[in-house]
Amino acid sequence: MNFSLKSYLKRLRSIILGILIIGILPALLFGTNTQVEQNVWEYSIRNLKYPLFPDVFEKYQYSMTIFFAALLSGLVAALILTFFTTLLPRFLQRIVYGLLTFLESLPDLFIVVVLQFTVIYIYQSTGILVANISNVYNNPIYLLPILTLAILPTIQLFKIALLLMKDEQHKPYVTVARAMGLSRFYITIVHVFRNILTSLVQYYKTIFVFMLSNLFIVEYVFNLNGIMNVLLYTKGVAFMVTALMIAIPFSFLFEIAESNTIKVNKQEEEEAA
Amino acid sequence: MILKLFKQPQAIIGFLFITSLLIFSFYWPSMLDVDKTEALKLQDFLYDDDGRIIDAPPYSPSQVPPLGSDMFGKHIFYQVIDGAKYTILIALGIALFRILFSVGITLINPKSNFSFVNDIVQATLYLPTAILAYIFINSLIMKQSMEPMSTIKLILLQCLILIGVGVPPLISTFSNEIKAILKKDYITNTFALGSKKVYVYYKHVLPELSTKLVLLFAQQVVQTLILMAHLGVLAIFIGGSAIVVLGDIFAPMPVAIPLAGEWAGIIGMNFAKIKAAPWAILTPLTFFAMLIFALNLIIQGIQNCLETNKS
Numbered sequence: 001m002n003f004s005l006k007s008y009l010k011r012l013r014s015i016i017l018g019i020l021i022i023g024i025l026p027a028l029l030f031g032t033n034t035q036v037e038q039n040v041w042e043y044s045i046r047n048l049k050y051p052l053f054p055d056v057f058e059k060y061q062y063s064m065t066i067f068f069a070a071l072l073s074g075l076v077a078a079l080i081l082t083f084f085t086t087l088l089p090r091f092l093q094r095i096v097y098g099l100l101t102f103l104e105s106l107p108d109l110f111i112v113v114v115l116q117f118t119v120i121y122i123y124q125s126t127g128i129l130v131a132n133i134s135n136v137y138n139n140p141i142y143l144l145p146i147l148t149l150a151i152l153p154t155i156q157l158f159k160i161a162l163l164l165m166k167d168e169q170h171k172p173y174v175t176v177a178r179a180m181g182l183s184r185f186y187i188t189i190v191h192v193f194r195n196i197l198t199s200l201v202q203y204y205k206t207i208f209v210f211m212l213s214n215l216f217i218v219e220y221v222f223n224l225n226g227i228m229n230v231l232l233y234t235k236g237v238a239f240m241v242t243a244l245m246i247a248i249p250f251s252f253l254f255e256i257a258e259s260n261t262i263k264v265n266k267q268e269e270e271e272a273a
Numbered sequence: 274m275i276l277k278l279f280k281q282p283q284a285i286i287g288f289l290f291i292t293s294l295l296i297f298s299f300y301w302p303s304m305l306d307v308d309k310t311e312a313l314k315l316q317d318f319l320y321d322d323d324g325r326i327i328d329a330p331p332y333s334p335s336q337v338p339p340l341g342s343d344m345f346g347k348h349i350f351y352q353v354i355d356g357a358k359y360t361i362l363i364a365l366g367i368a369l370f371r372i373l374f375s376v377g378i379t380l381i382n383p384k385s386n387f388s389f390v391n392d393i394v395q396a397t398l399y400l401p402t403a404i405l406a407y408i409f410i411n412s413l414i415m416k417q418s419m420e421p422m423s424t425i426k427l428i429l430l431q432c433l434i435l436i437g438v439g440v441p442p443l444i445s446t447f448s449n450e451i452k453a454i455l456k457k458d459y460i461t462n463t464f465a466l467g468s469k470k471v472y473v474y475y476k477h478v479l480p481e482l483s484t485k486l487v488l489l490f491a492q493q494v495v496q497t498l499i500l501m502a503h504l505g506v507l508a509i510f511i512g513g514s515a516i517v518v519l520g521d522i523f524a525p526m527p528v529a530i531p532l533a534g535e536w537a538g539i540i541g542m543n544f545a546k547i548k549a550a551p552w553a554i555l556t557p558l559t560f561f562a563m564l565i566f567a568l569n570l571i572i573q574g575i576q577n578c579l580e581t582n583k584s
Contacts, residue, residue, distance in 0.1 A: 011395065014388075014391060014392040014395045014396075015392070015395045015396050015399075017392040017396075018393045018394070018395050018396025018397065019396045019400075021389075021392065021393055022393065022396055022397070022400070022405065025409070026409050026411075026412040027412070029409075029412070030409075030412040030413050030415070101569065101573065102566060104569070105495075105562065105565045105566040105568075105569040106562050106565075106566075107499050107502055107558070107561055107562055107565060108499075109499075109502050109503065109506060109540075109558060109561075110558045110559070110561065110562050113547070113554060113555065113558060114555070116547075117551055117555070120548070205398075209398055209399075212399060212400075212401055213401040213402065213403070215401075216401040216403060216404060216503075217401075217403070217506070220506060220507070221506070228401070228404070231400070231404055232404050232408075232507075235408070239408070243396070243399065243400055246399050246400075247396065247398075247399040250398075250399055251395075251399070254398075
């Protein structure tokens with residue numbers, strides 16, 4: 001672990017400035033809305049006013065639970081799938097890769113709606129409710145949102161991991177291990193996977209940003225009362241505070257990951273030199 | 274590069290799909306031999322052979338082939354086909370202008386590091402683009418409701434917002450790219466020989482960027498399409514919307530219907546009735562998925578080209 005507080009503070013400064021600019025711009029461009037008089041710390045959904053604090057913490061916790069559960073399950077699923085794909089013959093691997101390219105281009109909205117319908121259809125035809133499809137009052141749902149949110153990152157991670165695996169399998173250390181008489185199974189699990197995991201960390205930014213955008217659409221369609229819904233309906237100061245609540249911890253994660261990938265890259269360069 | 278692209282079968286398939294969809298969308302009334310106003314009219318009730326009312330909208334795909342109808346009894350299939358041209362052209366236009374603006378802004382002063390833009394990029398990483406576009410367009414609509422403006426002006430402003438949302442990240446990519454190109458030896462030499470900035474940009478920088486530009490353009494089209502679908506769900510329609518009152522006198526139900534017939538509008542209009550008429554929202558979504566897949570095929574083809582170029 002190496003982490004410098006200075007560069008994090010620098011990043012934080014630019015995030016705060018950016019959010020300030022974004023928060024002020026709409027009012028600057030199109031004028032403030034004088035018709036709706038409301039408290040700064042309130043936001044309204046369909047003409048009903050809600051206070052921002054302290055509800056927002058509960059919502060924040062709920063959203064983040066879904067987010068990280070989806071991320072973890074997606075990562076695990078992707079790794080397991082990659083492992084089984086590498087054991088397949090070459091032509092099947094190519095088919096899997098082609099299929100992934102197709103699945104990757106499905107919009108997130110499509111997957112959310114299709115999954116919702118599948119659950120409804122199963123319920124209608126068999127009477128078994130697999131999982132609740134919408135939030136009702138204070139009954140938060142977990143299974144379906146996590147599943148939906150996990151699908152697209154799984155596909156992306158799976159594809160990246162497959163590509164990395166392809167590169168990795170032609171490296172000298174694998175050949176040496178093969179020559180030593182170790183089985184393919186053993187090499188893949190013990191040696192190749194460890195190296196892939198470190199390279200996979202480099203793609204954290206794309207995955208995280210992509211998942212945050214998906215989280216929003218999942219929350220909206222499933223009617224979850226999460227942080228993204230609050231972000232959507234708040235204005236001005238409340239918007240900035242909510243945005244900062246998301247930005248600060250995530251930027252912390254980014255900073256840690258970034259400084260560590262730079263370290264890994266430097267090590268590789270030194271080894272190469 | 275374009276010649277090489279023709280050797281990639283997947284890129285050709287993607288390109289053919291999009292062109293044929295566009296052509297079909299422009300000429301469908303004559304191709305399918307149906308009257309356009311007749312096909313897109315509101316259909317209140319469905320009658321059987323004796324003239325008795327048998328059903329009210331939404332009709333299922335089996336009642337109104339091929340793909341059913343929405344809450345107003347409009348054929349989904351014709352709506353989607355008719356909306357294809359708007360959707361594709363709007364997405365292409367927005368992506369094009371995003372690229373043009375960001376390249377233009379970067380070329381004004383390529384040596385600065387755009388710290389102002391960088392701040393915004395850092396902040397937008399954590400905010401979904403749809404929310405960003407929503408807060409801007411929402412305040413625009415608020416303003417429009419207070420002081421009405423013409424439809425064309427509204428559409429232009431909305432498109433400007435959609436363009437502006439995508440520009441800051443592009444500027445930071447381009448400024449890195451252009452800086453790398455300007456550091457090359459032959460550029461320094463050209464400047465030393467006394468050529469003007471405009472000449473160097475036009476003659477050396479842009480050709481070197483061109484493949485990257487095409488790739489980014491295709492990716493931007495995909496992102497714009499996804500953004501439009503998200504905004505459609507949020508009931509924000511490009512081109513504004515009209516309020517139509519549905520339901521009976523005792524339970525009036527105001528419903529916003531989009532004026533332009535693009536797919537995001539169809540999704541947004543039917544989103545509230547998602548459980549009553551699933552086909553009305555799944556059809557445009559499937560078309561979105563197909564269009565994005567075609568674009569991804571093209572992107573894959575371009576990337577393959579670039580790889581063969583390198584090796």
